[in-house]
Amino acid sequence: MKKFSLDNLVFIDEEKARQYLENIRWPDGKACPHCGNCDKIYALKGKAHRPGVYKCAECKKQFSVTVGTIFERSHVPLRKWLLTVHLLCASKKGHSAHQIHRMIGVTYKTAWFMCHRIREAMKDPVFTRQLGGGGKVVEADETFWGGKGKKRKGARGWDHKEEVFALVERDG
Numbered sequence: 001m002k003k004f005s006l007d008n009l010v011f012i013d014e015e016k017a018r019q020y021l022e023n024i025r026w027p028d029g030k031a032c033p034h035c036g037n038c039d040k041i042y043a044l045k046g047k048a049h050r051p052g053v054y055k056c057a058e059c060k061k062q063f064s065v066t067v068g069t070i071f072e073r074s075h076v077p078l079r080k081w082l083l084t085v086h087l088l089c090a091s092k093k094g095h096s097a098h099q100i101h102r103m104i105g106v107t108y109k110t111a112w113f114m115c116h117r118i119r120e121a122m123k124d125p126v127f128t129r130q131l132g133g134g135g136k137v138v139e140a141d142e143t144f145w146g147g148k149g150k151k152r153k154g155a156r157g158w159d160h161k162e163e164v165f166a167l168v169e170r171d172g
């Protein structure tokens with residue numbers, strides 16, 4: 001698996017956040033979340049498409065990296081999702097929806113929804129280490145949340161890394 005260190009830009013740059021998630025989800029190349037096809041996937045370009053939309057030549061469907069994840073069909077920018085996951089996992093006590101609401105800059109209702117969704121996802125035993133399609137088992141990348149040298153003492157998030165990691169591929 002290609003190492004891809006977390007860069008703080010992930011949290012402020014939507015494009016970086018997307019690329020970051022793509023690197024985690026598709027370390028060996030994109031796979032269509034609709035049919036599993038791994039060949040002939042095209043990036044849709046031009047003004048009609050936002051960056052990060054792909055089309056599968058096999059099933060003709062479009063997808064982005066969030067399809068099949070808890071981040072799918074959310075109006076919340078991906079970078080805010082990633083930051084929230086990070087915050088929920090990096091602190092021992094976790095964060096309340098109210099804290100998330102203030103820190104992330106989303107409404108309380110949205111924060112509550114995000115926290116709920118992330119926590120539910122983390123509880124789900126369905127989340128094994130399978131990522132990247134084709135039933136391939138990929139080891140959790142320790143650079144997932146902190147990058148190098150950023151591990152905080154006693155940060156529980158690192159113990160839960162694999163679950164967090166698995167968030168990426170819901171029912172994938």
Ligand SMILES: [Zn+2]
Binds near residue numbers: 033034035
């Ligand atoms: Zn397909």
